[in-house]
Amino acid sequence: MKEPSSKLEFDGKRINISSDQAKSVITEIFQNIGCDENTATIVAEHLVDTSLCGMESHGVMRTLQYAEQMQTGYLNPRAQPWLDISDSRNEFVDGDGGIGIPAMQMAYERGMIRSEESGISSISVLNTGHTGRLGAFAEAAAEKGFLTLCFGGGNHKNWKQVAPHGGSRAILPTNPWCIGMPGGELGPVVVDFATSKIAGGWIYAARSAGARLPDDCLIDRDGNPTNDPEDYFNGGAILPAGGHKGYSLALIGELVAEALLGPTRTECNWLVITFDTTNLRSCSQVEKAAEEVLEELRNCPPAPGFERVEIPGERERSHKQISNGWVAVPERTWQQICDLHENVTETHHPLV
Amino acid sequence: MKEPSSKLEFDGKRINISSDQAKSVITEIFQNIGCDENTATIVAEHLVDTSLCGMESHGVMRTLQYAEQMQTGYLNPRAQPWLDISDSRNEFVDGDGGIGIPAMQMAYERGMIRSEESGISSISVLNTGHTGRLGAFAEAAAEKGFLTLCFGGGNHKNWKQVAPHGGSRAILPTNPWCIGMPGGELGPVVVDFATSKIAGGWIYAARSAGARLPDDCLIDRDGNPTNDPEDYFNGGAILPAGGHKGYSLALIGELVAEALLGPTRTECNWLVITFDTTNLRSCSQVEKAAEEVLEELRNCPPAPGFERVEIPGERERSHKQISNGWVAVPERTWQQICDLHENVTETHHPLV
Numbered sequence: 001m002k003e004p005s006s007k008l009e010f011d012g013k014r015i016n017i018s019s020d021q022a023k024s025v026i027t028e029i030f031q032n033i034g035c036d037e038n039t040a041t042i043v044a045e046h047l048v049d050t051s052l053c054g055m056e057s058h059g060v061m062r063t064l065q066y067a068e069q070m071q072t073g074y075l076n077p078r079a080q081p082w083l084d085i086s087d088s089r090n091e092f093v094d095g096d097g098g099i100g101i102p103a104m105q106m107a108y109e110r111g112m113i114r115s116e117e118s119g120i121s122s123i124s125v126l127n128t129g130h131t132g133r134l135g136a137f138a139e140a141a142a143e144k145g146f147l148t149l150c151f152g153g154g155n156h157k158n159w160k161q162v163a164p165h166g167g168s169r170a171i172l173p174t175n176p177w178c179i180g181m182p183g184g185e186l187g188p189v190v191v192d193f194a195t196s197k198i199a200g201g202w203i204y205a206a207r208s209a210g211a212r213l214p215d216d217c218l219i220d221r222d223g224n225p226t227n228d229p230e231d232y233f234n235g236g237a238i239l240p241a242g243g244h245k246g247y248s249l250a251l252i253g254e255l256v257a258e259a260l261l262g263p264t265r266t267e268c269n270w271l272v273i274t275f276d277t278t279n280l281r282s283c284s285q286v287e288k289a290a291e292e293v294l295e296e297l298r299n300c301p302p303a304p305g306f307e308r309v310e311i312p313g314e315r316e317r318s319h320k321q322i323s324n325g326w327v328a329v330p331e332r333t334w335q336q337i338c339d340l341h342e343n344v345t346e347t348h349h350p351l352v
Numbered sequence: 353m354k355e356p357s358s359k360l361e362f363d364g365k366r367i368n369i370s371s372d373q374a375k376s377v378i379t380e381i382f383q384n385i386g387c388d389e390n391t392a393t394i395v396a397e398h399l400v401d402t403s404l405c406g407m408e409s410h411g412v413m414r415t416l417q418y419a420e421q422m423q424t425g426y427l428n429p430r431a432q433p434w435l436d437i438s439d440s441r442n443e444f445v446d447g448d449g450g451i452g453i454p455a456m457q458m459a460y461e462r463g464m465i466r467s468e469e470s471g472i473s474s475i476s477v478l479n480t481g482h483t484g485r486l487g488a489f490a491e492a493a494a495e496k497g498f499l500t501l502c503f504g505g506g507n508h509k510n511w512k513q514v515a516p517h518g519g520s521r522a523i524l525p526t527n528p529w530c531i532g533m534p535g536g537e538l539g540p541v542v543v544d545f546a547t548s549k550i551a552g553g554w555i556y557a558a559r560s561a562g563a564r565l566p567d568d569c570l571i572d573r574d575g576n577p578t579n580d581p582e583d584y585f586n587g588g589a590i591l592p593a594g595g596h597k598g599y600s601l602a603l604i605g606e607l608v609a610e611a612l613l614g615p616t617r618t619e620c621n622w623l624v625i626t627f628d629t630t631n632l633r634s635c636s637q638v639e640k641a642a643e644e645v646l647e648e649l650r651n652c653p654p655a656p657g658f659e660r661v662e663i664p665g666e667r668e669r670s671h672k673q674i675s676n677g678w679v680a681v682p683e684r685t686w687q688q689i690c691d692l693h694e695n696v697t698e699t700h701h702p703l704v
Contacts, residue, residue, distance in 0.1 A: 089471030089631045119441030122472040122627055147608070149501070149625075156645065164649050166658035171648055179600075181607050189607060191600040223655030242594025248531075248543040248664045251649070255533050255541060256499070259641035260629055273501075273625060275474055277612055279441045289611035293508065296523055297516050297603070303575030306518035312600045 014328040022048045022327050025341050026063050032344040033070050034077030035098075042102045043132075050133045051327040054319030057201045058133045061333050066099050066130065067340055075099055075129045075266070081106055091121075095128030097266045103128045104150075104270070108137040111274030112146050119279050124261050125152070125270040135192035138180025139313060142188030145278040145286070150178040152270035153250070154257025162196040163237035165247040168223025170237035174200055175253035182277055183311070184291030190313030195250035196238045203229045203238070366680040374400045374679050377693050378415050384696040385422050386429030387450075394454045395484075402485045403679045406671030409553045410485040413685050418451050418482065419692055427451055427481040427618070433458055443473075447480030449618045455480045456502075456622070460489040463626030464498050471631050476613050477504070477622040487544035490532025491665060494540030497630040497638070502530040504622035505602070506609025514548040515589035517599040520575025522589035526552055527605035534629055535665070536643030542665030547602035548590045555581045555590070 023044045030040035043066065051059030070077040079098020083106055085091050091110065095103035107123040114121030125131075134150055141148045153175030160170040174194040183189040197217040206213050207229040220226045221235030232238070240246035261269040277286055300309040329337075375396045382392035395418065403411030422429040431450020435458055437443050443462065447455035459475040466473030477483075486502055493500045505527030512522040526546040535541040549569040558565050559581040572578045573587030584590070592598035613621040629638055652661040681689075 087631075089628070117441075118470060120472055120474040120625065124632075147612070156648075163655065164652055164661045166654055167649070167652035167661040168655040169652050171652055179604050181604055182611075183607070189600075189603060191604060193597050193600065195597075219655060223653070241597050244662075244664070245545050245593050245598065248541075248545065251541060251645075251664065252531050252533055252543060254645055255535070255642050258645055259534075259638045260499070260632055262641060271627075273472065273627075275623075275625075276441070279439075280476075280612055286611045289614060290607050293603075293606055293610055296508075297519070300516055300519035300521050300523055301575070302518055303515065303520040303571060309516045309519040310596075312596070312603065 013331045015331045015334050016326045016328055017334060019048045019052060019325045019327055022051070022060055022329070025337060026060065029063060029067055029337070029341050029344055030070075030077070033067055035070075036078070036080075039079070039098070039102050042105060043099055046101045046132045046136060048327060049136060049320075051329070052320045052323040052325070053133070053136075053316035054323075055133055055135075055316060057199065060327060060329055060337065062130070062132075063337050064333075064340060067344070069129060070099075081128075083110055085110075090124070092124035092126055094126050095266065097127055098129060100125070100128030100131035100268070104131045104134070104137055104272075107270070107272045108141050108148065108274070111148065111272050112141060112144065112276070115146065115274040115276040120273065120275045123272045123274070125272060126261060127265045127269070129267045131268065131270065133192065134176060134178035135180070135190045135313065135316065138178050138192065139188050139190045139316075141274065142180035142182050142190065145182055145276065145283050146180070147182070147275040147277050148178075148180045149273040150270055151175070151249070151253045152257040152261070152268055153253040154262055154264035154269050155267055156254055156258070161200050161238055162240055162247075162250060163219060163223070164251070165240055165244040168219060168221075168237070169235075172240075172247075172250045172254055174238070175250040175257075177249055177253070180313075182283060182286050182290065183313070184287055184294040186294075186311070186314055187317055188313055189290075189294075189311060190316070192312075193241070195241055195246040195253070197241050197246075198238060200238070203232050207233070365683045367683045367686050368678045368680055369686060371400045371404060371677045371679055374403070374412055374681070377689060378412065381415060381419055381689070381693050381696055382422075382429070385419055387422075388430070388432075391431070391450070391454050394457060395451055398453045398484045398488060400679060401488060401672075403681070404672045404675040404677070405485070405488075405668035406675075407485055407487075407668060409551065412679060412681055412689065414482070414484075415689055416685075416692060419696070421481060422451075433480075435462055437462075442476070444476035444478055446478050447618065449479055450481060452477070452480030452483035452620070456483045456486070456489055456624075459622070459624045460493050460500065460626070463500065463624050464493060464496065464628070467498060467626040467628040472625065472627045475624045475626070477624060478613060479617045479621075481619045483620065483622065485544065486528060486530035487532070487542045487665065487668065490530050490544065491540050491542045491668075493626065494532035494534050494542065497534055497628065497635050498532070499534070499627040499629050500530075500532045501625040502622055503527070503601070503605045504609040504613070504620055505605040506614055506616035506621050507619055508606055508610070513552050513590055514592055514599075514602060515571060515575070516603070517592055517596040520571060520573075520589070521587075524592075524599075524602045524606055526590070527602040527609075529601055529605070532665075534635060534638050534642065535663070536639055536646040538646070538663070538666055539669055540665055541642075541646075541663060542668070544664075545593070547593055547598040547605070549593050549598070550590060552590070555584050559585070 026044035079096035081103035159173035220231040378396035428449040431448035433455035511525035
């Protein structure tokens with residue numbers, strides 16, 4: 001059974017926008033909504049980079065969601081994430097109720113510094129909105145020789161999306177796990193997945209397109225299998241990935257976020273664990289040994305229905321290379337972003 | 353779709369053995385093969401406890417496998433695992449080529465001490481044979497307030513069992529992940545799973561019983577789905593759990609074991625990460641907040657085909673309570689253990 005593609009499929013046209021133009025427009029949007037220049041730039045660069053990597057669901061289209069969340073007061077546009085290092089055993093980043101991308105970047109950066117000193121570190125990340133593509137932080141850290149694990153979630157009272165294994169009601173969020181590990185000649189191995197069979201965005205996309213979802217992804221309100229996205233909105237649920245295994249990982253994330261770091265105030269809480277691999281072996285030693293394993297996997301004959309065996313993280317890097325600095329945005333999405341840009345620019349400069 | 357039960361199903365009779373008797377027989381077996389009293393006792397207690405928890409695949413039946421591995425020289429019966437703390441950023445337990453249970457216990461114990469000091473710790477475990485039921489170590493640590501993660505594996509050149517997602521050949525081992533987290537009123541949440549759809553032992557059990565395996569667990573040598581265990585032995589493979597997700601977790605384990613800690617000398621290498629939750633919140637605070645999440649899950653109406661939603665770790669504790677100190681061992685297995693006991697006792701005391 002082939003997994004659903006991670007790309008949003010739709011019938012409309014796409015428009016090619018240079019990454020510089022996209023960054024400039026998105027930065028201005030966030031600045032005009034109230035973000036300072038640093039935050040606006042970090043978020044814009046993250047979203048454009050994610051689109052260049054082909055992760056459209058977490059890319060420039062999120063501008064619209066984040067902007068709305070700031071405009072409605074769900075997120076604090078003026079948030080200034082800050083790092084608390086007063087207790088060396090319990091360092092944390094407080095996201096100040098804002099978008100989580102700058103907070104997560106701060107946590108990974110601090111995690112690397114601390115693990116260089118002590119081998120391994122943990123930084124909690126509290127009080128943030130959406131944290132973007134976690135794999136981007138994991139990849140950047142792995143390129144410098146750090147193994148990272150990031151998990152968490154929380155706030156299941158507001159985000160009931162996924163049924164526990166064996167259950168017929170949505171109780172948990174899609175709580176992702178992200179792991180980055182220095183890899184072979186082609187770069188880090190980046191694992192970044194929702195613990196549910198499919199991400200929530202898929203259901204909205206299928207509903208909007210009038211499409212049905214693949215088998216074994218959804219149950220209806222009675223716990224029976226269904227392919228109809230409407231059943232989800234009528235009390236159904238997404239199934240956990242790998243049955244009890246995905247359920248267990250989601251539950252650990254929820255307990256970490258709520259029982260250990262919680263209660264969640266904004267959207268999610270996270271734990272970022274960073275391990276400095278260079279304390280054990282040099283980067284070139286790790287690369288050489290990793291390449292042996294990875295090469296064998298790349299050379300594995302594909303199963304029927306597959307083109308090849310992929311190494312997690314390579315698809316995104318390859319997409320970025322091919323993109324060559326141009327983002328292919330659905331025309332309608334780009335128009336909405338431009339409308340928003342115009343709208344907030346006018347709001348910001350009412351007398352111009 | 354219901355997951356296959358973790359219990360070994362067979363047609364023969366079972367015999368009830370008191371845990372004291374089982375421990376005594378198994379301890380004597382390992383002592384007579386060459387283990388010192390401490391190692392023999394730790395291994396026997398671990399195996400009996402695992403059987404009491406209902407994890408038969410990792411319980412007293414493993415006595416036969418471990419003994420054979422020691423008798424053939426695959427494992428060193430006289431192994432004395434030792435802890436190297438000379439580099440505080442890179443502490444490790446060397447298993448000395450023996451069975452991995454005492455080495456893993458040492459690593460978890462050291463990990464707790466170190467994380468009490470610094471919040472989080474990592475201990476590598478090198479050069480060991482089978483490490484028993486990882487969940488037992490995670491549960492003991494979680495009862496004391498520690499969140500632990502253990503992953504690794506390695507040695508895929510000798511343990512080609514699982515196909516990568518999208519591949520048609522077995523390349524990776526079943527590399528498990530184990531996570532323990534302090535839980536609610538009923539105790540810790542213990543996650544301990546193979547990253548493959550089913551554990552390797554299932555295939556041997558099905559072959560021996562002439563049974564077919566559930567759908568979506570196996571592929572044949574051409575990568576096509578099969579239910580026939582013979583296809584596995586003819587060049588087939590187990591599928592990863594959750595498609596690319598289980599594959600990714602297995603790959604991280606393999607890279608940690610081989611590229612970071614390897615090359616593997618005995619069977620596996622591991623990383624044990626320990627986080628002291630009591631640095632953040634008291635055990636009773638964590639318990640209270642965890643119980644809120646867990647209670648909602650326990651109360652979730654079951655999906656068709658399921659009796660209830662389970663909390664990972666509770667089934668084993670409940671089984672242990674019901675066992676009340678008695679292990680129900682398949683009669684034939686117990687007979688084999690007794691035969692082995694007699695055999696090694698004679699060998700050890702040839703003149704008696």
